[in-house]
Amino acid sequence: MESGVVLAEVDKLTESTIVIDREINVMPAVIPPPAQNSDVDRFRSFNRFYTHMIGTLPEGLLNSEYSLTEARVLYELAMHQGILAREIADELSLDAGYLSRILRKFENAALIRKTVSESDARQMELKLTSKGKALFDELNERSNQQAEQVLEKLTPGKRSSLLHSMSGIVNAMAPERSLSPYVLRQNRPGDMGWVISRHAELYAKEHGWDEHFEALVANLAADFITKYDPRLERCWIAERDGERLGCVFLVRHRDEAATARLRMLLVEPSARGLGLGKALVQECVSFARTAGYKRVILWTVNLLSAAQHIYQQAGFKLVQEQATHRFGADMIDQTWELEL
Structure with a gap:
């Protein structure tokens, strides 16, 4: 309490x-x-506004051929020297079959390679190839530019308020173990x-x-x-x-x-x-x-x-x-x- x-x-x-x-x-x-209907409406209204503002509705994220989910999987691969498919699925709460199709697409495009895990020879770790790293760097830079364009339009006060509110959302909704x-x-x-x-x-x-x-x-x-x-x-x-x-x-x-x-x-x-x-x-x-x-x-x-x-x-x-x-x-x- x-x-x-x-x-x-x-x-x-x-x-x-x-x-x-x-x-x-x-x-x-x-x-x-229980959540009131008005609360649910405000929550959904914010989701519609935000997804439209950051450009997640078009088929390709950031003017690329990759979807938001595919770009997020690419991010997880870039953040690790080697990661198992099940670890990505757990982190992003993705269906194993759906993730498998994404990884197959990446593999066919020569974005990833598989290596035997050093800790468990029965497991295959996924790593980005040089082509995959180049793609990630390009998407990451586009994302940074998008964020800069949004923030630079705001006054210092509004910018501070926005970032403070974003932190509040993370603190309220993220599992305790995931917070810094x-x-x-x-x-x-x-x-x-x-x-x-x-x-x-x-x-x-x-x-x-x-x-x-x-x-x-x-x-x-x-x-x-x-x-x-x-x-x-x-x-x-x-x-x-x-x-x-x-x-x-x-x-x-x-x-x-x-x-x-x-x-x-x-x-x-x-x-x-x-x-x-x-x-x-x-x-x-x-x-x-x-x-x-x-x-x-x-x-x-x-x-x-x-x-x-x-x-x-x-x-x-x-x-x-x-x-x-x-x-x-x-x-x-x-x-x-x-x-x-």
Whole structure:
């Protein structure tokens, strides 16, 4: 079951801290509801638009004599020094008979050759000939040119939005095992703008929070940049294939040198369910210990009860609660602490 966490702190009247995490699966996943007819219509409409745009409807792909499926098989052959027919069939979910006809066409055109497998003499590996490699290079270059023509027509903002949406589709639909692993890195120029915008957009959409929340996050991000102490503070950006998936901050307490604060933890909807939120929290705790802190504190609100389970797993304890109203909503602040 997906769970979410909203972490917020407002110190007196002048300073505030916010931490968000809505990602970790702590219970078995809830069975998705049936797709509505409107959803099916939108899905099919997108498929029609996209297949027309990239030119998969004509009989020959990219002005060649080969179909989309044949070109995809050619791609698999080019990506391997040697591959079995059944491995191609499994990868592309192709009927064995259909694949056999494609491979026969390739063989008759002298695009592939068969060699005895080094690992199993009973199996025949398929490899591209020099003619097959030349054909692949030509189709691959045409495909690159087609992509360039599409992207160059877009403004930088639209291009970024398109590529982000494409990554979201892959993350939502691809089997877990086929996705690239995410990495945790320190912040770079441009990351703070993303942190602010994604916090504001997600919480306006999912919780109806107003612009005061965006202002709060902007102030916290600015404070981190202007007052940054690399010995005691850190920001981590979670990234996969160049796409930002999440973030978290650990900063020192303004009054207590031995205390750190966990702030601005965020996980993109497309990355929820990967254990990313838990990994980011663990990274903070590990760094806090290394930096010599004795305690980590955070503030959360009661919007999502599964947050309590997340903090309990990390060793945090709930020490204080207080009703409040902010960002256009009623909520209960919760103070959590972890003794290191």
